[in-house]
Amino acid sequence: MAKTWDEINARIASGEAVVMTAEEFGSLAADEGLKAAARKVDVVTTGTFGPMCSSGVVLNFGHSDPPIRMGQITLNDVDAYGGLAAVDTYLGVTQPSRTKGIEYGGAHVIEDLLRGRAVRLRAWSAGTDCYPRTEIDTWVTIDDLNQAYFFNPRNAYQNYAVAVNTSDRTIHTYLGTLLPHLGNATFCSAGALSPLLNDPTYRTIGVGSRIFVAGAPGYVAWEGTQHNPNQSRDEHGVPVGPAGTLAVIGDLKQASPEFFSAATFTGYGASAFMGIGVPIPVLDEDIAETLALTDADLTATIVDYGVARRSRPSLGHVTYAQLRSGEIEIDGKRVQTGPISSLSKARRIASELKTWITEQGFTLTQPLQLLPQPGSQSTKPLEIRAEEAN
Amino acid sequence: MPRKRFDLTFPPNRATKPITYHLVKDYDLTPNILRAQIQPGQEGRMLLEITGPRESFDAGVAFLEAEGITVQPAATDIKLHEDACVLCGLCTAVCRPAALMMDAETGALLFDKEKCVYCEACVVACPRRAVTLSF
Numbered sequence: 001m002a003k004t005w006d007e008i009n010a011r012i013a014s015g016e017a018v019v020m021t022a023e024e025f026g027s028l029a030a031d032e033g034l035k036a037a038a039r040k041v042d043v044v045t046t047g048t049f050g051p052m053c054s055s056g057v058v059l060n061f062g063h064s065d066p067p068i069r070m071g072q073i074t075l076n077d078v079d080a081y082g083g084l085a086a087v088d089t090y091l092g093v094t095q096p097s098r099t100k101g102i103e104y105g106g107a108h109v110i111e112d113l114l115r116g117r118a119v120r121l122r123a124w125s126a127g128t129d130c131y132p133r134t135e136i137d138t139w140v141t142i143d144d145l146n147q148a149y150f151f152n153p154r155n156a157y158q159n160y161a162v163a164v165n166t167s168d169r170t171i172h173t174y175l176g177t178l179l180p181h182l183g184n185a186t187f188c189s190a191g192a193l194s195p196l197l198n199d200p201t202y203r204t205i206g207v208g209s210r211i212f213v214a215g216a217p218g219y220v221a222w223e224g225t226q227h228n229p230n231q232s233r234d235e236h237g238v239p240v241g242p243a244g245t246l247a248v249i250g251d252l253k254q255a256s257p258e259f260f261s262a263a264t265f266t267g268y269g270a271s272a273f274m275g276i277g278v279p280i281p282v283l284d285e286d287i288a289e290t291l292a293l294t295d296a297d298l299t300a301t302i303v304d305y306g307v308a309r310r311s312r313p314s315l316g317h318v319t320y321a322q323l324r325s326g327e328i329e330i331d332g333k334r335v336q337t338g339p340i341s342s343l344s345k346a347r348r349i350a351s352e353l354k355t356w357i358t359e360q361g362f363t364l365t366q367p368l369q370l371l372p373q374p375g376s377q378s379t380k381p382l383e384i385r386a387e388e389a390n
Numbered sequence: 391m392p393r394k395r396f397d398l399t400f401p402p403n404r405a406t407k408p409i410t411y412h413l414v415k416d417y418d419l420t421p422n423i424l425r426a427q428i429q430p431g432q433e434g435r436m437l438l439e440i441t442g443p444r445e446s447f448d449a450g451v452a453f454l455e456a457e458g459i460t461v462q463p464a465a466t467d468i469k470l471h472e473d474a475c476v477l478c479g480l481c482t483a484v485c486r487p488a489a490l491m492m493d494a495e496t497g498a499l500l501f502d503k504e505k506c507v508y509c510e511a512c513v514v515a516c517p518r519r520a521v522t523l524s525f
Contacts, residue, residue, distance in 0.1 A: 049476065051517065103519075176480045177515050184483045261476045263517035271517070273476055324494040326482070338483020342476050343497030 002284045008042045009363045017042040019279075019357045021350035022193050022291060029292035038288035043357055043364065046198050047212070047277040047349030048190035050341030051263055053174065054154035054225060055274050056092035057110055057252050060146040061121065063087055064138075069131035070123035074098065075109045082123075086131055090151070093262070093272040105270020107262035113142045114257045148252040150213055154224040156276045158196030158244035159231070159300060162187045162318060162337075164330065167306030172267025176340060178305055182330055185302065185337045190346040191295040191320035195278035196246070198291050200238040201374055202229070204280050205246070206367025212277030212353045213250025215259040217362070220278075222247040223371045228379040234299055236290055237374075240317060241301045244371060248276065259349065273342070277349040279357060281364055295320035302330060310381060393441040395424070395464035395508065396451070400434035404458050410438075417450040418442060424507040437464055437509060465508040465523035470501060474520035481512035481521060 011017040018041050020028065025044045029037040059080070061070075069086040073079070077098045080089040093107035112119055118139040127134040142148055164185045165171050165178035172178075176186045191197070199205050209220040224245025231243035259275030282288055300323065302315040318328045323337050356362035400407075413419045419442035428434035440450060454461050477499055479492040489505035490512055492498070512521045 050478070176517075177484050177511070179484065183486075186480065186483045261518060264519065265517055266514050273478065273517075324492070326488075326491060326494065336483065336486075336488070338481070338485075339479035339492060342478045343492075344477040347497065 003042065003282065005281060005283075005364060005366045008281045011042050012357055012363050013361060015358070017357060019043045019045060019354045021347070021354060022046050022198050023294075023347070023350070026192055026292050026294045029288070030294075034285060034288055034292055037292065038282055038285045041282050044198065044280045044282060044291045045277060045350040045353040045357070046190075046193055046195040046280060047275070047346040047353065048156055048194050048341060049259065049273055049275045049345035049349060050188050050190070051174070051265070051271040052152065052155045052157075052274040052276075053094050053271045055150065055152035055272055056090055056106060057148060058151050059089050059091060059148050061087040061089075061140060062144070062146050064133060064136055066133045067131050068123060068133035068136050069125050069128055070136075071126065072124040074122045075119050076104070076112065077120075078104070078106050078109050080106070094270050096270055102264050102269045105262065105264070107270050107272035110252070110272065111257060111260060111262040113148065114252065114255060114260060116141060142253060145253075150218065150248065150250040150252055150255070151221070152248050152274065154226060154245045155248050155274055156195050156224070156246045156278070157189070157242050158194070158200070159239045159298075160188045160242050161303040162300045162323065162328075163305045164302055164315060164335065165306040166304050166315075171305060172265065173305050174265055174268050174271065175305065176265065176338070177267070180306075182333055182335050185323075185328060185330070185335050186340055187300060187320075187323045187337060188340040189300065189320065190341050190343065191298050191324070192293060193343075193346045193350055195276060195280075196244045197238055197293070197298055199278075199280050199287065200233070200236065200290055202244060202371040203287060204283065204367070205278055206370045208365055208368035209278065210362070210365040211248065211250075211279070212275070212349060212356070213248050213255065214252075214275050215256030215352075216251045216254035217356075218248055218250025219365075220246050220367075221249045226379050227372060227377075229372055229374040229376060230378040233374070236293060236297070238290065238293065238298060240299045246276070246371075259345070273345075275345060275349050277353040279353055279362070279364055295324060302328075391441055392444055392447050393439065394447075395437065395439045395466065397462045397464040398436040398438055398454065399460040399462075400428060400436070401458050402431055402433055406430050407457060409454060409457065409459070412453065413440065413450050417446040417453065419446060419450045425509045437507065465510070467524045468503070468506055468508060468512075469522050469524060470499070471520040471522065474518045475499065476518055478517065481516050484511040484515045486511070
């Protein structure tokens with residue numbers, strides 16, 4: 001029953017493609033069997049909406065008269081990178097404001113731009129013969145910018161840890177507030193809707209894949225940072241902890257504040273909820289098998305964040321269905337759970353992407369290059385050395 | 391009979407005083423500790439609900455203040471700002487009385503005001519700052 005990319009794209013172009021979200025596909029496979037579901041459906045859409053700290057935007061401001069080579073740059077008092085060409089910058093979502101700290105970070109500037117608000121741009125320079133201006137203080141909106149696009153080094157983590165805290169004090173982490181003595185557990189994955197959990201060995205998602213980035217069409221640009229295809233995997237080949245990641249590009253000018261939201265994690269820092277969606281072609285029964293997996297089939301590892309070390313102890317495994325129930329059991333103790341990744345938004349993204357494909361002729365792109373495959377590489381730690389290595 | 395919630399702040403040297411005993415015994419009040427963080431030698435906080443007849447009510451509060459405790463009216467209402475909320479659910483992870491829950495099927499945020507003790511854990515936890523208290 002194998003289908004090719006071209007056949008699927010032809011069906012999209014003629015408006016005949018059958019497209020379902022990963023949840024709908026899981027139900028169909030349960031009702032009608034995997035073979036029938038694989039035959040019937042052409043594309044499965046996925047979605048995730050969670051905090052993705054390694055995100056940011058490339059901006060070009062255009063030149064003032066006289067021009068300035070911006071060396072130090074702030075946007076609404078948030079530092080942006082000044083080490084590019086004269087009026088280019090990169091603004092990362094976690095950068096805190098000089099005056100408001102983590103309550104207003106790079107992510108909040110980006111959300112303000114997305115909402116059409118004017119943002120105060122200030123920049124300083126030593127001045128050069130070709131760029132004589134030494135200081136500028138002005139206001140810009142998203143429409144004033146020549147280019148504004150996301151370039152996110154690490155998004156859409158393939159699975160993540162379930163965070164708990166066995167220490168005797170409350171701790172504030174990027175996975176939220178963790179109460180002492182296993183007082184709660186937080187988790188951060190879209191589970192059955194998560195893009196890379198649906199294509200666990202990166203067969204169809206690779207460099208050049210056209211995807212949904214915060215409501216705009218975008219692309220997978222590269223493997224994400226810390227992409228680790230060698231994470232432990234279950235019997236379906238699905239990682240049971242953080243594994244693959246994606247670097248993505250998407251147009252901020254076409255993005256929507258519905259799918260990008262600034263965030264502040266108390267005691268930790270600023271970040272942003274990014275909405276990412278990836279369409280996956282149902283090429284054969286092998287991929288259909290992982291597309292059909294539900295929250296009851298997908299597992300995450302419980303990790304003790306009370307131990308502030310690189311390698312934190314693992315306290316076992318749970319399924320996403322258990323996590324979603326609001327309570328899990330760890331060593332005989334009932335622990336309340338709370339998600340960080342929005343299920344509601346993940347569903348919106350998967351369904352929006354479905355509309356793009358069925359109504360707007362959004363076709364799929366075969367990867368130009370595959371992501372590093374299982375067995376090919378692992379993530380290296382940073383060792384602290386006293387002197388230059390030989 | 392009046393019932394009010396108070397946010398009490400104890401200076402470090404008053405943290406071990408058995409105030410609820412005196413509220414019951416001397417003022418005929420019914421104190422209900424909703425949340426407390428009190429350690430000897432440190433500043434303490436207590437969310438205390440007091441029920442009792444009007445006349446002894448004011449006297450009880452005056453007693454607390456005479457003991458060096460700062461007494462402020464506690465939040466009486468909590469607001470979820472739906473326009474800012476992204477339905478992540480992180481607030482449900484810190485809500486001990488389970489007033490905030492995620493519907494496992496729909497992903498909706500459920501709030502049972504009756505169970506809320508106004509402890510503010512969700513206010514601090516919400517990454518969108520979409521929960522606020524009013525007094």
